[in-house]
Amino acid sequence: MENKSTTESASNYDHLEKMSSLELLNNINKEDQTVPFAVDKEIHSIKKLVDVVVSRMQEGGRLFYIGAGTSGRLGVLDASECPPTFGVSEDWVIGLIAGGDNALRHAVENAEDDLEQGWKDLDKFHISDKDVLVGIAASGTTPYVIGGVKKAREMGIATGCITCNKNSPLAAEVEYPIEVVVGPEFVTGSTRMKSGTAQKLVLNMISTASMIRMGRVKGNKMVDMQLSNKKLVHRGIKMIMEELDINEDEARRLLEEYRSVRKVLKFSRSRE
Template sequence: MERTTEKDSLYNNLEKMSVLEILQNINKEDQTVPLAVAKVLPQIEALATITADKMKQGGRLFYIGAGTSGRLGVVDASECLPTFGVPFDMVVGLIAGGDGAIRAAVEFAEDNAEQAWLDLGKYQINEKDVLVGIAASGTTPYVIGGLRKANENNVTTGCIVCNGGSPVAAVSQYPVEVITGPEFLTGSTRMKAGTAQKLVLNMLSTSVMIQLGKVKGNKMVDMQLSNSKLIDRGTHMVMQETGLSEEIAADLLKKHGSVRKAVESYKFD
């Protein structure tokens, strides 16, 4: 396969550019990423639809990846709990090398094709669940091995990759292939490819949670009230839905612990 993410940058002599020139050229390349994502919206739709269907039946969403891709999966999974108030194990992100690899690279962890399935086994992954492999290159053994074993065990599989015709896509039932092309800094897939993966993950998890009823109107009615900013946001959401004063809305929110429950308690009292 041709790995366009590894092709030589369209720019050269980067060290001779002014800071402004560097920034302008990075920005120019970044602007191509949303356009690449737009081309694969039907692929994202298919993955988001099957994921929501599975989760409505009690399934979970798992992400596996290595390096930047793994970290992005962990970030998206960890943000679902506070944003949508779901159980901590409903969306799970796993990275090659374990949680320590989130901060520091673990040598050759991504080359172990057996480890992903062992990592997933700790969560008793099963046919109700969905596994999404994230790999900019589309060639990561850790991800390929995990997806292959998932297929063998009737687990629904998908992927987010940034090269066409990759081995990762070949072993995925619902592949998302965002072709981002050469990086500004040759081979540095934390840049455009990473941005594309982040955009797709935002779209996937948000659209799934909307399908699961975790959003009302355009509000995060089940968000965790884990700091003062979110409590204030929640209070104003309750005020907007009920017409109550700020003080009464705040008391109602504190009593019930979520915007949804506070509003429902008011409407059904």
């Protein structure tokens, strides 16, 4: 007998079209406030997955995310933000979405229903047992994701998932399931809302905790961030000023010379 899907259960609210803007916003916000509490219940599960990611990365492995629709977009977003934030190469954290990059902006018909395509997309990156694969699906039933993680596990690849239903088919296929059950959505079945928020929080935790443990943060500073715009250059200058107790002009000169906050700090301290 199929488990009842929490993500598809009826909203706790009805007659939404009769609510004022203020009522809608207050009720949406009230529902959103429940999400961190649901994430908190899964901290130990998230910790297990982070430890595996760090272990594999220390051995030269990579982190893959795979998903469809909102879940896929969130995975691609998290992966794409790792290089500018932590200064890592673009092939260290890789996000794949059913239907390819076109699906980031446009719905691709039936892309998520192909049980074989997930592994085909992963195989293009020569994924191996050095890597970790995290399947993302609010429902936990997406064939594209389930097929990908199932084949990956058969190949000896460490697998985890982020889902918002308990005892889903996806969770049954992975070694490290994360099941953040946020309850019915404000708009029935609209998992871009609370479920998407929960997935984003967990993805932030996985990538940030992993990168910190891999030495990509010093103190509380993003010392390896890419200096790709004026705001980030200014942030880098401020970091150097604070760490070395020097004025802005000297900090700017050092950053222009070394083009990296970490290199500036390493060089300056080696001369002390």
